[in-house]
Amino acid sequence: MDCPQCLQTDVLEIEHVLPDGTEVRFFACHNCEEKWWNREGIDIDVSQVLEIVRQHRL
Ligand SMILES: [Zn+2]
Structure with missing residues (x-):
């Protein structure tokens, strides 16, 4: 995954499973600190x- 801001490849990637599955x-870029989320x-x-997350709590 390349950073959409600075095009560097030094990007942190963390998988999450939300409460509804x-x-x-x-993603967080180590170079420019851009952060973004991706679903499928x-x-x-x-x-x-x-x-x-909020809908699941209700
Ligand atoms: Zn970046």
Whole structure:
């Protein structure tokens, strides 16, 4: 995975499984500190991740 901001490959990747079973990946660039989320190959906003977590709690 390359950073979409600086195109470096020095990117941290962490897998998460949300409370509803959705598998997402969190990426953080070591070079420019860009952070982003990806679900099934599609970039998603962190607010979408938080929304899934919030909906599961209700
Ligand atoms: Zn970067």
